[in-house]
Amino acid sequence: xxxxxxxxxxxxxxxxxxxxxxxxxxxxxxxxxxxxxxxxxxxxxxxxxxxxxxxxxxxxxxxxxxxxxxxxxxxxxxxxxxxxxxxxxxxxxxxxxxxxxxxxxxxxxxxxxxxxxxxxxxxxxxxxxxxxxxxxxxxxxxxxxxxxxxxxxxxxxxxxxxxxxxxxxxxxxxxxxxxxxxxxxxxxxxxxxxxxxxxxxxxxxxxxxxxxxxxxxxxxxxxxxxxxxxxxxxxxxxxxxxxxxxxxxxxxxxxxxxxxxxxxxxxxxxxxxxxxxxxxxxxxxxxxxxxxxxxxxxxxxxxxxxxxxxxxxxxxxxxxxxxxxxxxxxxxxxxxxxxxxxxxxxxxxxxxxxxxxxxxxxxxxxxxxxxxxxxxxxxxxxx
Numbered sequence: 063x064x065x066x067x068x069x070x071x072x073x074x075x076x077x078x079x080x081x082x083x084x085x086x087x088x089x090x091x092x093x094x095x096x097x098x099x100x101x102x103x104x105x106x107x108x109x110x111x112x113x114x115x116x117x118x119x120x121x122x123x124x125x126x127x128x129x130x131x132x133x134x135x136x137x138x139x140x141x142x143x144x145x146x147x148x149x150x151x152x153x154x155x156x157x158x159x160x161x162x163x164x165x166x167x168x169x170x171x172x173x174x175x176x177x178x179x180x181x182x183x184x185x186x187x188x189x190x191x192x193x194x195x196x197x198x199x200x201x202x203x204x205x206x207x208x209x210x211x212x213x214x215x216x217x218x219x220x221x222x223x224x225x226x227x228x229x230x231x232x233x234x235x236x237x238x239x240x241x242x243x244x245x246x247x248x249x250x251x252x253x254x255x256x257x258x259x260x261x262x263x264x265x266x267x268x269x270x271x272x273x274x275x276x277x278x279x280x281x282x283x284x285x286x287x288x289x290x291x292x293x294x295x296x297x298x299x300x301x302x303x304x305x306x307x308x309x310x311x312x313x314x315x316x317x318x319x320x321x322x323x324x325x326x327x328x329x330x331x332x333x334x335x336x337x338x339x340x341x342x343x344x345x346x347x348x349x350x351x352x353x354x355x356x357x358x359x360x361x362x363x364x365x366x367x368x369x370x371x372x373x374x375x376x377x378x379x380x381x382x383x384x385x386x387x388x389x390x391x392x393x394x395x396x397x398x399x400x401x402x403x404x405x406x407x408x409x410x411x412x413x414x415x416x417x418x419x420x421x422x423x424x425x426x427x428x429x430x431x432x433x434x435x436x437x438x439x440x441x442x443x444x445x
Contacts, residue, residue, distance in 0.1 A: 138185030154181035266295035279420035300330030
């Protein structure tokens with residue numbers, strides 16, 4: 063019994079001790095939790111203090127409410143000065159309107175802003191580029207933003223952009239020089255084909271100019287008209303393979319000689335074939351078809367009507383008119399009036415009637431390279 067009595071007397075002490083232990087454990091846990099909470103807040107504050115990003119809270123009214131120290135480090139202004147003046151006063155004048163629009167959009171829609179850039183003035187008068195991300199709290203009328211100084215990146219981008227522009231200008235200049243060299247080479251090639259039977263050495267250029275004018279009167283694409291201006295002068299490049307005894311013969315050609323002359327069209331097409339250049343492809347087409355007749359009695363393929371490429375039909379009109387109005391070893395020059403009448407007579411026979419109509423709208427004396435001896439009313443009214 064004594065042992066039982068002893069046990070009864072010590073039991074309450076055990077309960078009290080157990081309760082005290084639980085209390086102490088809970089207290090310690092609570093203190094640790096409180097300590098952790100304080101540490102997290104301090105850590106967050108410390109992060110904002112040390113970060114290089116510019117952290118802020120701003121009102122929709124246009125003032126900063128809170129700023130972290132990075133603002134002073136980047137811009138050089140005291141934080142209080144930044145907070146007491148409207149923030150638009152620090153924005154570059156060229157960026158104010160866009161910046162205000164961004165704030166108004168956030169206030170009206172509650173949309174987040176990402177990667178928005180503007181320039182902020184520094185205390186020394188210079189400007190720094192800031193790249194923004196912000197989240198609006200419409201109910202509170204506040205914006206929570208983080209900006210990053212991207213000035214050095216913008217400078218690098220500007221340098222790259224300037225180099226890109228310079229590179230493009232250099233490439234464009236070199237391309238233009240190469241293009242001009244190509245045109246010059248083609249002009250020389252065309253002249254080499256014509257110099258023996260054209261005393262003026264200008265037949266090829268007149269044909270190109272007239273072909274372009276005809277294209278314009280027909281309402282064709284301006285780029286195509288410019289292309290035919292350079293391609294048409296190569297129409298007789300096949301003459302490079304003809305002997306002088308035939309090309310410069312003053313009298314009538316024999317049937318055999320005439321067949322050799324007619325071979326220059328196909329020969330010219332072969333010389334110009336196989337190129338990836340749009341110019342040389344058009345020149346090949348013209349060389350091979352400018353002696354085809356509208357009624358099918360031309361050469362070398364006896365094409366008729368619209369089977370003949372438009373370029374060949376145009377070059378045919380330009381070539382024949384110029385040949386008629388200029389002296390050649392085998393004939394005297396025709397008058398412009400007689401040449402025009404011959405062109406009209408051959409409309410629907412040798413030439414496409416629609417192109418002859420366009421031809422009648424041109425100044426015939428001008429395209430022949432001669433001074434007009436007749437009044438301007440000689441020309442048919444354009445349109």
